[in-house]
Amino acid sequence: MSDVVIANRSRAAAYMERHGLAALIATTPENVAYTIGSQLRATNWTMQIYAVMPKNPEQRPCIIIPTNRLGVIAQMGISGADLYVYSDFFVEGSIAGKPSTPDIDLFYDLLQTTPSYATPFAALEAALTQLGIKGQPVGVDEMRMAPDIYSKLTELLPSGGAFPAYALFRQIRGVKTEAEIALLKKAAALNEQAESELIAMIAAGVHEADIAQHYRLAAVKGKAVPAMTAVGAGPRSALPLIENYFHTIAPGDLVRFDLCLQLGGYWADTGRTAVLGEPTEWQRNHFHYVKTGWERALDMIRPGVKASEVFEAALTTVQKEGIPHYRRQHVGHAIGLELYDGITLSPGDHSVLEKGMVLCVEVPYYELGAGGFQIEDTVVVTEDGFEFITHMERRLYQQ
Amino acid sequence: MSDVVIANRSRAAAYMERHGLAALIATTPENVAYTIGSQLRATNWTMQIYAVMPKNPEQRPCIIIPTNRLGVIAQMGISGADLYVYSDFFVEGSIAGKPSTPDIDLFYDLLQTTPSYATPFAALEAALTQLGIKGQPVGVDEMRMAPDIYSKLTELLPSGGAFPAYALFRQIRGVKTEAEIALLKKAAALNEQAESELIAMIAAGVHEADIAQHYRLAAVKGKAVPAMTAVGAGPRSALPLIENYFHTIAPGDLVRFDLCLQLGGYWADTGRTAVLGEPTEWQRNHFHYVKTGWERALDMIRPGVKASEVFEAALTTVQKEGIPHYRRQHVGHAIGLELYDGITLSPGDHSVLEKGMVLCVEVPYYELGAGGFQIEDTVVVTEDGFEFITHMERRLYQQ
The missing domain is CATH 3.90.230.10 (Creatinase/methionine aminopeptidase superfamily)
Structure with missing residues (x-):
């Protein structure tokens, strides 16, 4: 699925317009895959992986992942989304003039350039800020966001909280590209x-x-x-x-x-x-x-x-x-x-x-x-x- | 894993005692497997599968599943838990004197005898009632219960709501049997x-x-x-x-x-x-x-x-x-x-x-x-x- 455009962004935009949402936040593996066109696996239930799909189809989606997933991003050839990482992960070395492969080159580059945050919530907040939609109403795929992060996110949003968007994602996904x-x-x-x-x-x-x-x-x-x-x-x-x-x-x-x-x-x-x-x-x-x-x-x-x-x-x-x-x-x-x-x-x-x-x-x-x-x-x-x-x-x- | 006793019920009881809980409700596949000693798979994110582990190690756990999982229960040989099913599922026929296998016999028997409810929430409520702990404080593995059901469950519980129990399950599971x-x-x-x-x-x-x-x-x-x-x-x-x-x-x-x-x-x-x-x-x-x-x-x-x-x-x-x-x-x-x-x-x-x-x-x-x-x-x-x-x-x- 690497970098194939999977999502029907105009259908998604129409649904977001109808519900007054500036973006959708994908949390389940399926909705993340839909948003970014590639699958990313979590190791356990505490690991949070999100993808943000802005309403405007011209804006690139964002991916929120633990730092150690940058190598996977490079190996999968995912390049159609902006990356936001959280948590420590250590890899040493430099690659100038040394044995490498294209995925290692890219991984190395991503390690140097990707904005890094202390927590998944901070990384998500940065993504919303960067998209210019922090504080605006968003839909959140409610099925795979840790409840404590979901509560915290609610504080960022207009009163009424997040619009539960798992079903909305499925409606969008209902018509296949x-x-x-x-x-x-x-x-x-x-x-x-x-x-x-x-x-x-x-x-x-x-x-x-x-x-x-x-x-x-x-x-x-x-x-x-x-x-x-x-x-x-x-x-x-x-x-x-x-x-x-x-x-x-x-x-x-x-x-x-x-x-x-x-x-x-x-x-x-x-x-x-x-x-x-x-x-x-x-x-x-x-x-x-x-x-x-x-x-x-x-x-x-x-x-x-x-x-x-x-x-x-x-x-x-x-x-x-x-x-x-x-x-x-x-x-x-x-x-x-x-x-x-x-x-x-x-x-x-x-x-x-x-x-x-x-x-x-x-x-x-x-x-x-x-x-x-x-x-x-x-x-x-x-x-x-x-x-x-x-x-x-x-x-x-x-x- | 069929019917092997997996869970350390006395360790679980001690943790529940410490937190003043009458039971733990497992929602993730891992915690459900731990509670009942067998794995049960859900087909999608909306499908809810729970297991209830009462504090008293003498009480059997309960399983809440869609009706169509009864055949799987029979095939896996799961018999150490009480069953509560929800949603319609139609299988015809009778087996008296007809070609069958032990799992079919058991499936048929379960179809006749298992109490059935309209929704997963109603089935869960019935399980808590049957265990004699409805209205008492319980811990809920918060990672895989649909948020709308989680909210509804909160209304059954003493003020303060459910104790988020994913981490607690992991602490209990920390010492292996x-x-x-x-x-x-x-x-x-x-x-x-x-x-x-x-x-x-x-x-x-x-x-x-x-x-x-x-x-x-x-x-x-x-x-x-x-x-x-x-x-x-x-x-x-x-x-x-x-x-x-x-x-x-x-x-x-x-x-x-x-x-x-x-x-x-x-x-x-x-x-x-x-x-x-x-x-x-x-x-x-x-x-x-x-x-x-x-x-x-x-x-x-x-x-x-x-x-x-x-x-x-x-x-x-x-x-x-x-x-x-x-x-x-x-x-x-x-x-x-x-x-x-x-x-x-x-x-x-x-x-x-x-x-x-x-x-x-x-x-x-x-x-x-x-x-x-x-x-x-x-x-x-x-x-x-x-x-x-x-x-x-x-x-x-x-x-």
């Missing part, structure tokens, strides 16, 4: 490659755990971070979340996959269902019901439609098609820097779909004692509908 | 195995990136989560934190490793230094200075000594031994459920060492343009000194 869509496509492609390998592994005598482990290794080989690895076979195909593995695949088993990884900060989340051997009529029928609901959800997706309307259409379709008792809490969710990235296609979410939103659409059915079915794909909302980001065939795979 | 030490040893052993493989890979023409990737795969093969993978060769051995790789190893290069992974929730963090070929006098000497400081730090470690005293002794030793300008912000840190798990061996930390504390001891030297040196080991404080948790030879490795 071209750079983000490119990253989501990369993550999805890696995930689908791995998922195809997993389907090919299905055979009698293979343990769920071996398939799950193959997924994790495939993700790491592809430079991604594997997360939820739902590989459920036989009776365990009916389990929605799977974090442990107990079943050895036998002929006739359904195998349900729901696989998540993060690549370059962006998530992929794709699901498929397979069967070892010939599916039973019940399996074939229920896959068909789920697929029909999933197709109905996709039919609905276009700008102007409410998330809850997509839900309603998919739900009633599955009920009419063949599962009258079908219930579901959602039939999909936004995906991006977070796995659940904001809106959900659910009865209570009346958000209106916009062009550029990226959604995972899934209409799974879980029946304990019988089996589970999943098709989950990722789509981007276009001017008059949607475009697939995932491309694997949507069928009941047979091995 | 036998079960925790066993887990830290497992993590360290895996990390050392990987580090040995990495040292063996050092050869002319090998890229840092290939060594780093080998580490990540070795961690995943060992069921661990790889984190900071500092593999810096040649000039890049002088970089403290390494998150990107640019150098191909050449004869004479120092290669500095600082490797972190998490296994079963517990961290390992080990460092070694190697050289390709014969070390120069400068390399040999500087490794010796660092090693002498590191040995001095270890000499100091025993119950009753202050963290800052260990720091001072190591620092002055390195300065006298051969690097008069030697500076350092710390010479080690507690390790456990967090990589930086509480105290640091630093000038400002006057915590007194206690038996059962687990510390990483490191006295690195970074000189840009010249090279970097690291020995980092993990030790547990014993009655009259310490015992190593890491076992690799502490020498300047030669390949």
Whole structure:
């Protein structure tokens, strides 16, 4: 993600204008990554890493980090933001005429030139001052700022305190930029490659755990971070979340996959269902019901439609098609820097779909004692509908 | 970690007694894991997962989770805590006489019997009521509770609000239980195995990136989560934190490793230094200075000594031994459920060492343009000194 412009600064400016804010302060890793276009990791909960996104899209964002992160900034090639550091960190030496690499040259330069403060709060205050907005109303991503610093910040702000901005960041992030869509496509492609390998592994005598482990290794080989690895076979195909593995695949088993990884900060989340051997009529029928609901959800997706309307259409379709008792809490969710990235296609979410939103659409059915079915794909909302980001065939795979 | 008793409940009770608290509410994944003996992951920042640790060690802890996590609870074999769930989640079917597995049986049972609430706050309130401590003072791990819920919780509590308990949890966790030490040893052993493989890979023409990737795969093969993978060769051995790789190893290069992974929730963090070929006098000497400081730090470690005293002794030793300008912000840190798990061996930390504390001891030297040196080991404080948790030879490795 180095120095790619990720954030939709004009969309952010419009939201800040609407709420009367001069800037947004990102505190969670995802909102920091969005603001600066690169991921920065904290070592523990006390370590504070912030990014400030000014309303004016012409102003550069600011990064507030511990001094020791300057080397990481240099290695990642982050150059689109102004830096403010806090806390001591000692590195000796000089590099003139000595063995170096471009990241060391830059690190050395940053160590000499970056303004340094005693505390994260002082560094943040300096950033706001430098941006010319100290004392003006700001939004603060409230989820990952230490509460004592949050209180202190409140004293800098007009009465009423900070505007809690985690949800606002997610609204801004809701419509993806071209750079983000490119990253989501990369993550999805890696995930689908791995998922195809997993389907090919299905055979009698293979343990769920071996398939799950193959997924994790495939993700790491592809430079991604594997997360939820739902590989459920036989009776365990009916389990929605799977974090442990107990079943050895036998002929006739359904195998349900729901696989998540993060690549370059962006998530992929794709699901498929397979069967070892010939599916039973019940399996074939229920896959068909789920697929029909999933197709109905996709039919609905276009700008102007409410998330809850997509839900309603998919739900009633599955009920009419063949599962009258079908219930579901959602039939999909936004995906991006977070796995659940904001809106959900659910009865209570009346958000209106916009062009550029990226959604995972899934209409799974879980029946304990019988089996589970999943098709989950990722789509981007276009001017008059949607475009697939995932491309694997949507069928009941047979091995 | 399933159902191993991890927490030191009597130590926790003593700290709660001292602060007049009836319970502690864990909100960060680490403090939740400590309280219940198992890790539970949240999907995003809005998802709230809490664990309540009552002061009375005879009372079971409580877990507050979204309903969909019940399957994970069943799969992990978590049975030492009472469950309170919130939010809708639909799974159909019955299991009587149908294909199942023990985790499905348990999941089904939990779905029928677990008290369910509309919101995480209502579930938390029910847990406090059930424990008979609603309205009594409690400590709240303030780092990972959504601020709106934190405010609401304050209304339940005596005036003065919640006692911020993140630091208190870390103090309690500071002295590890036998079960925790066993887990830290497992993590360290895996990390050392990987580090040995990495040292063996050092050869002319090998890229840092290939060594780093080998580490990540070795961690995943060992069921661990790889984190900071500092593999810096040649000039890049002088970089403290390494998150990107640019150098191909050449004869004479120092290669500095600082490797972190998490296994079963517990961290390992080990460092070694190697050289390709014969070390120069400068390399040999500087490794010796660092090693002498590191040995001095270890000499100091025993119950009753202050963290800052260990720091001072190591620092002055390195300065006298051969690097008069030697500076350092710390010479080690507690390790456990967090990589930086509480105290640091630093000038400002006057915590007194206690038996059962687990510390990483490191006295690195970074000189840009010249090279970097690291020995980092993990030790547990014993009655009259310490015992190593890491076992690799502490020498300047030669390949």
